[in-house]
Amino acid sequence: MLSLPQLIGFSEQNGQWFAENVSLSSIAQEFGTPCYVYSKKALTHAFDAYDKACFRKDGTRRARVHYAMKANSNLAILNIFSKLGTGFDLVSGGELARVLAAGGKASDCVFSGVGKSHSEIATALKAGVKCFNVESIPELTRINEIASSLQLKAPISLRVNPDVDAKTHPYISTGLKDNKFGITFEDVIHTYQVAHQMSNIQIVGIDCHIGSQILEISPFLDALDRVLSLIQELKTVGIAIQHLDIGGGLGIDYGGDTPPDITKFANTLLDHIEKSGFTDLEVIFEPGRSLVGNAGVLLTLVEYLKPGETKNFCIVDAAMNDLMRPAMYEAFHAIVPINSSSTDSSVYDVVGPVCETGDWLGRDRKLSVVSGDVLAILSAGAYGFSMSSNYNTRPRAAEVMVDDMVVHVIRERETLENLYQGERII
Structure with missing residues (x-):
């Protein structure tokens, strides 16, 4: 039996997965894949869980949250946390610039x-x-x-x-x-x-x-x-x-x-x-992780199913350049089809198109899928996009934020032209 994380903001209802009140299927159709999807409700819930402990019974403050933004530094996420009252933990000058661009204050930052x-x-x-x-x-x-x-x-x-x-x-x-x-x-x-x-x-x-x-x-x-x-x-x-x-x-x-x-x-x-x-x-x-990790998923399209003598491969359009954690740490992320299927299940290694044997997102996963289905890689809100790259000249994924019934694009998908616009031929 697949063990799924306990999630706020994401749920499965009658075989279909939702981010708050929006189906992940509709998000994949409108914004394409690979695509990171975040829940504002989940971000707020995690912050509130910390903030609840930061006050004594008499109402006086005894602690404050400084978000470790290396986990996910999208401006929209920083802005949400800043409005909730967080400070920020920085590890680069670039992160300071992001805080200021998102409306945060330098005086709320530890470097x-x-x-x-x-x-x-x-x-x-x-x-x-x-x-x-x-x-x-x-x-x-x-x-x-x-x-x-x-x-x-x-x-x-x-x-x-x-x-x-x-x-x-x-x-x-x-x-x-x-x-x-x-x-x-x-x-x-x-x-x-x-x-x-x-x-x-x-x-x-x-x-x-x-x-x-x-x-x-x-x-x-x-x-x-x-x-x-x-x-x-x-x-x-x-x-x-x-x-x-x-x-x-x-x-x-x-x-x-x-x-x-x-x-x-x-x-x-x-x-x-x-x-x-x-x-x-x-x-x-x-x-960092405990604020954003379970507030995001990565949507990816099944391109091919490739049976093998010892392994079956589910080849998807997301790769190690989109989500590095499995390749770098052998990290586990639960993977689910966003719509239920009557197709017989098989055990697959879920792998991407990058030209590396280490390009895998999940091993030995029992999935009922066909080519063209969309999978959700769960718990991808931390160290997902922030560690992504353009390896193999692959544009980085789009990012969207769901706030109840509204889906906001918080980062546009890169184009191929974006990837080499600063380069020069001599």
Whole structure:
């Protein structure tokens, strides 16, 4: 039996799949395939689940959500979250430009990432970002020098590498000693003391992010305890921390996964901080996948059914360039026909047209399909379009947003001419 994720905004009714109140079949017919489809209802529901935990019983705020926009950076999605009240977690100057273009504020942005360039730092300083999450002493030195040249103070927090196993895929684990991220736990106090002596650095916070698609609360609590101990130790050497950024990384249900309930997860961490005696810290969550992952699907057309001696192949018009996660992480996405069929089912590998054996979207899937049917690849709202490419000179997919009965095009499908318009023959 196929295990489907628990979805908000997408549903199957009498053999037909819908995004809110619009059939996916009508969307595929009007906008073509491959096509990403998002539900505004699902985005809002996920945000509300976090926001519910961000207030105490007396109504006072104890935390705020900063969307980790690398998961999906479409302007329409950023605008929706900005209107709901999120800040943003950035990892590039391009992402800052997107926030501003979407109507967000630089002062609501934290700038993360291990390789911030000179121009990115200068632009972010001039724009007035909330803070930089600093990951090394060389980066700290560069920020101080640039801030000095601009006659500005740079607000910073240090990203702590707590050496905690997030129990997730090694490519998306970020909190172990052999990962490239953050300041080694044993070096954090010294690095803060170095920062404290820099004339154009203002220490405002501390940051920790241990990975992605984490399905248990215990690794978060382990990391949190290590960071809270650092805050206490910093206080004894005269360095005050104003905010605690506890990162993101909460997993979603891709089909058979059992992540914690969002509100329960957030409450558990926030209650733990307050019970540990830290009641005056501003706390920041940086969710990405758990806000958008199950708010999107990828529609794709069945081009051919190719039977084989050991494998049957369902060849579709979407490919690894449209959805990289299966090829990169061997990730599972549930795949369903958007309309039921009386055709006998067979077991297929769902593959795309890209000239790579690694171009697959699902393996060993029992499907009742014929050529011309449309499939929905579920849970594709995070790290779908944002990781897509033009490999094999393939235009990137269209993106649409469903808001109740209205379907909005939020990114037009690329044309072939778009792909080489900046190129020149010599």
